[in-house]
Amino acid sequence: MDDRLRQVADIAVAAGREILDVYAGDFEVETKGDGSPLTQADRRAHDLIYRQLRRLDPGIPVLSEESGAEAFARRLEWSQLWLVDPLDGTKGFVNRNDQFTVNIALVEAGRPVLGVVYAPVKGNLYAAAGGGAFKVGPNGARARIRVKKCSRHKVVMVASRSHAGPLVEAYRARLAGQFDQVAITGMASSLKMCLVAEGLADIYPRLSPTSEWDTAAAQCVLESAGGSLTTLCGEPLKYNKESILNPWFLAGGDPDFDWAALARGLQ
Secondary structure (H helix, E strand, C coil), X not given: CCHHHHHHHHHHHHHHHHHHHHHCCCCCCEECCCCCEECHHHHHHHHHHHHHHHHHCCXXXXXXXXXXXXXXXXXXXXXXXXXXXXXXXXHHHHHCCCCCEEEEEEEECCEEEEEXXXXXXXXXXXXXXXXXXXXXXXXXXXXXXXXXXXXXXEEEEEEECCCCCHHHHHHHHXXXXXXXXXXXXXXCCCXXXXXXXXXXXXXXXXXXXXXXXXXXXXXXXXXXXXXXXXXXXXXXXXXXXXXXXXXXXXXXXXXXXCCHHHHCCCC
8 A cells, every 4th residue: 555545544543443432332322413323433533534634634625524514616626635434334333233434535536546444343444546455454464355257146235234225126126137146235334335345245236315425435445446336327426516415326346247237217
């Protein structure tokens, strides 16, 4: 990993320690205006990441889920920005399912060019910045990761634990028309995309809302591992848009399979 990627990885790990410190005890859960939960772990991770990214490169603005919205007219002036979800999967954190992550991405001209996803409980870190994608285990062992070629015998679909629904089931049914067997793996947070990136799954259809900070870091990892994160029309997701919400998307592995073709008409 290059120096900047290593520094961002260190920031994500430090934020993970803040999160685990809260996770180890009792904590209060607040409700934000959109109905999503908020804990002291979100705040502490945000504060640490914001402070250290500003120290790393003061010229690059930081847009975090917990920092408040910036006006689009102001964001239009940004050629670069850090997109941060200090605690992706707060619902899972509250329910203690161990699958929450820290997401940090550097975006240039609407595309993620550096991404770090860190899962504090397991100690696994996924990172990419143009030189391939890596997974670093809790013991520090680093390995390159790569999407896998899909087999007509079996396809593995990742499904959100809390945002599946009838459209995802419809997509699964279409997969069943192309493959002999469709296996389903349940997962939370941006780890769903990381499973595709490391070849443990083939496709993750997300047919419900997400925000830009939910996906940017994992998109960089997935694309660097040979996969894709696209709209249902096959276009790569873009960032720093007027609306911070993402369109529905497909996180696909094998680039030779047309994952978007199976989604036509599902909108």
